[in-house]
Amino acid sequence: MRNLEDNLRDAVLDLAGDAPPPHDLAAVARTRGRRLRRRRHATYGALAMALIAVTVTPYTVLRKDATAPPPATTVSQSPPPAPTPLTRTLVSTLDAGKPYQLLGGAVLTALSRTENAEVAPGEFTEGDTHHVLLDRETGHYEQLVGDYRDVVPGPGKLFAVSGGTDAEKQVRIVTARGELRRRISYQPVGDEPQWSPDGSRLLIPTMGGFEIVNATGAINLTGQDVSDCPDYCSYSWLPNGKEIAVPRRKDLPRSEAKPDEMLGLRVYSAQTGKLSRTLPLTERPIGTRGWSPDERLVLTRPTGGSITLTSTADGSPIAQLAGSDGMFLPDGRILMIDDEFVMLYDGQGRVLEQAGLPADFTGLALKASLP
Amino acid sequence: MKQSLEDEFTAFVAERGQALLRIAHAMTGDREAAQDLVQGALAKAYSRWPRIHGDAEAYVRKILYNDRVSAWRKAGNRNEVSVADVPERMSVARHDDDVAERLALREALLSLPARQRAVLVMRYLEDRSVEETAEALGCRPGTVVSQASRALAKLRDLVGRVTPLEASR
Numbered sequence: 001m002r003n004l005e006d007n008l009r010d011a012v013l014d015l016a017g018d019a020p021p022p023h024d025l026a027a028v029a030r031t032r033g034r035r036l037r038r039r040r041h042a043t044y045g046a047l048a049m050a051l052i053a054v055t056v057t058p059y060t061v062l063r064k065d066a067t068a069p070p071p072a073t074t075v076s077q078s079p080p081p082a083p084t085p086l087t088r089t090l091v092s093t094l095d096a097g098k099p100y101q102l103l104g105g106a107v108l109t110a111l112s113r114t115e116n117a118e119v120a121p122g123e124f125t126e127g128d129t130h131h132v133l134l135d136r137e138t139g140h141y142e143q144l145v146g147d148y149r150d151v152v153p154g155p156g157k158l159f160a161v162s163g164g165t166d167a168e169k170q171v172r173i174v175t176a177r178g179e180l181r182r183r184i185s186y187q188p189v190g191d192e193p194q195w196s197p198d199g200s201r202l203l204i205p206t207m208g209g210f211e212i213v214n215a216t217g218a219i220n221l222t223g224q225d226v227s228d229c230p231d232y233c234s235y236s237w238l239p240n241g242k243e244i245a246v247p248r249r250k251d252l253p254r255s256e257a258k259p260d261e262m263l264g265l266r267v268y269s270a271q272t273g274k275l276s277r278t279l280p281l282t283e284r285p286i287g288t289r290g291w292s293p294d295e296r297l298v299l300t301r302p303t304g305g306s307i308t309l310t311s312t313a314d315g316s317p318i319a320q321l322a323g324s325d326g327m328f329l330p331d332g333r334i335l336m337i338d339d340e341f342v343m344l345y346d347g348q349g350r351v352l353e354q355a356g357l358p359a360d361f362t363g364l365a366l367k368a369s370l371p
Numbered sequence: 372m373k374q375s376l377e378d379e380f381t382a383f384v385a386e387r388g389q390a391l392l393r394i395a396h397a398m399t400g401d402r403e404a405a406q407d408l409v410q411g412a413l414a415k416a417y418s419r420w421p422r423i424h425g426d427a428e429a430y431v432r433k434i435l436y437n438d439r440v441s442a443w444r445k446a447g448n449r450n451e452v453s454v455a456d457v458p459e460r461m462s463v464a465r466h467d468d469d470v471a472e473r474l475a476l477r478e479a480l481l482s483l484p485a486r487q488r489a490v491l492v493m494r495y496l497e498d499r500s501v502e503e504t505a506e507a508l509g510c511r512p513g514t515v516v517s518q519a520s521r522a523l524a525k526l527r528d529l530v531g532r533v534t535p536l537e538a539s540r
Contacts, residue, residue: 004472004527005495011476012397012495019396019405022388026381028410033417 034232083346088355090342096141099134102337102368103344103353104329109134109153110367111141133159135176136371145178152192153369155199160192171204184213191234194288197241201270203288205235210246212270221273230260230284232303237288239295243267243276247284280315283308289327289369297347299326299334309334309349319349327368337368380420383427384413391431397492398439400481411438433507436493440485440508472530479529487522490515 094100099107115127131144136157144151149163158181162171171193173182186206194203196212204211212221230249237244245267249260265279283300285291286307290299297318300310306320322343323336333352334345339361344353357366388409395405412434416427423430480488486508493504494515505512 004476004523004530007472008476008480008491008523008526009495011473011480012492014473014477015400015480016393016397016492016496018402019389019392020402022384022392023406025388025410025413026384029384029413029417030380032410032414033420036414036418 083350083352085351086353088353090355090357092358093360094141094358096132098139099136099371102335102342103355104331104333104335105370106327106329106335106368107134107371108366109369110151110159110365111361112151112365112367113363114149114365129163133176134369142176144174144176146172146174148172148178150192151367152195153367154195155197155369158199160195160202162192171202173202186211191232191287194235194237194244196237196270197239197288203235203237203244203270205229205233210235210244212244221270224268224273224275230262232260232284232301234284234287234301236285236290237270238267239291239293242270244270245279245285247281248278279312281310281312282315283310283317286326292328292332292347293330294332297328299328307336309345309347319345321345321349324365325367329370335368337366339364339366342368376420376424379424380417383424387428387431388413391435394432394492394496395435395439397496398436398485398488408435408439429507433509436489436507437509440489475530476526479526482529483522483525487518487525490518491522494519 088103090101094108094111101107111132112129114129128147129149131148131151132141133144133151133153134140135142144159144161146161147163148161150161152160154160157175158173159176160171161174161178171184171186172180173184174180184202184204186204191205193205195201196203200214202213204213209222209224211219213219224246228249228251230247233247235244235246245265248263248266250263252261262282262284265281265285266275267277267279268274269276281298281300283302285298286301292298296312298310298312299321300308300317302308307323307326308320309318310316311318321334321336323338323341325338326334326336328334332347334347334349336343336345339357341354341356343351343355346352391409391412392405395408396402399405399408412431415434416423416431419430420427480491483491489508490504493499493507494501499507501512501515505515508515
């Protein structure tokens with residue numbers, strides 16, 4: 001009988017020999033890799049889970065050195081006269097016991113930090129992501145327990161999360177603490193899932209098109225063929241809660257060297273899945289939160305560019321806005337947020353208010369919502 | 372990313388994809404998990420391709436091993452099978468003790484902690500030196516030696532445990 005090590009070598013080779021054949025490895029890696037790049041651009045590395053410890057400090061000192069962000073670049077040829085923006089001062093630390101107030105009545109809903117893991121001297125890859133989420137029932141911030149990369153706050157107390165080894169296979173619905181409420185299996189493609197405006201349904205991009213899942217986890221609608229969605233394919237609900245929008249790419253040969261160009265935005269009925277109309281947008285909406293209440297305006301994100309206030313009537317850009325994320329408020333104003341500042345704009349892209357954020361937030365990905 | 376780099380990435384995956392899947396399958400023992408592991412590592416490589424393409428293979432392998440070990444840790448070691456759970460050697464008559472031991476070893480391998488398995492895969496599948504293994508796993512050579520030694524002792528124990536059963540048949 002041969003020695004153990006010889007047999008072990010054969011056993012390892014046997015195991016390796018049972019590997020599956022490569023199938024679509026490069027294509028899947030590209031899709032996931034682009035998502036990683038996007039996240040990296042939106043998230044800078046700093047601050048740790050000590051956040052909770054730091055943030056328990058109650059309101060004490062008001063920040064006096066708030067840095068004013070750069071003004072918005074107005075794209076239109078004849079910009080309307082700008083009102084003088086107010087510079088507000090926000091509290092300098094996050095009190096874990098109460099919602100952190102931003103501008104326009106919005107509050108901070110999620111704070112996330114992605115670690116950098118060094119795989120070789122000077123070479124980093126993305127490590128774990130940690131989240132602190134607002135429990136809207138108690139008004140307290142909680143540390144999300146679990147290995148999740150992406151967090152999408154819902155209008156209510158629930159969050160859609162994904163991450164870990166099954167990130168590409170399912171979305172979980174959890175509370176701010178991470179208590180599991182529902183598990184939704186899906187074959188992902190494109191951007192993050194989107195909550196309906198009333199929080200009762202979740203729109204999930206899938207390999208086959210899209211799925212709309214209701215509060216009980218039952219599938220309301222399994223979608224259309226949206227294989228012509230561009231590289232950066234972001235779905236959104238329209239404010240009426242009855243329709244969803246899916247970008248459509250130009251019918252050109254795909255090239256890995258440059259991102260797809262968008263031909264328009266298709267609007268489908270969330271009830272029947274039928275195409276109801278097409279909007280002449282050539283840049284993708286940032287998500288459900290990016291639509292104005294009257295649907296006349298939408299926040300779009302050009303590939304590699306700043307968030308842009310855009311007219312849905314003809315797709316024309318109105319103004320570029322400062323900040324890495326934004327949302328329309330019910331009164332038609334726009335809240336923009338970055339890790340160092342928040343700004344409030346009117347529906348013409350003019351700055352109304354601005355404020356600096358605590359230095360503790362630098363490097364975090366922040367999400368705002370209405371309380 | 373420039374077209375030339377895109378082409379390079381595609382060529383790299385075409386050329387090395389199967390080898391990476393073999394490593395991943397040796398570590399996970401599961402085809403789907405192996406595919407996930409490789410796709411995750413390639414995605415990370417793609418997202419940094421302009422910077423790492425000069426030494427892509429080493430980068431991807433490192434991610435592969437690290438992701439496997441860290442996923443296993445996060446899963447609460449749930450993939451580890453206790454000694455009591457290790458399947459007994461197949462009871463069908465075997466004319467070849469080596470074949471029987473290899474089958475038992477294959478099962479036993481999958482019961483090892485991910486780090487020990489990773490060490491064995493690097494040493495026995497890839498023929499990496501102790502130093503190369505240590506570098507890839509981000510630990511000291513001494514740790515590799517001790518992990519390998521523990522793994523072998525455990526395998527010996529697991530395989531040895533079933534041999535007397537067969538012997539007594």
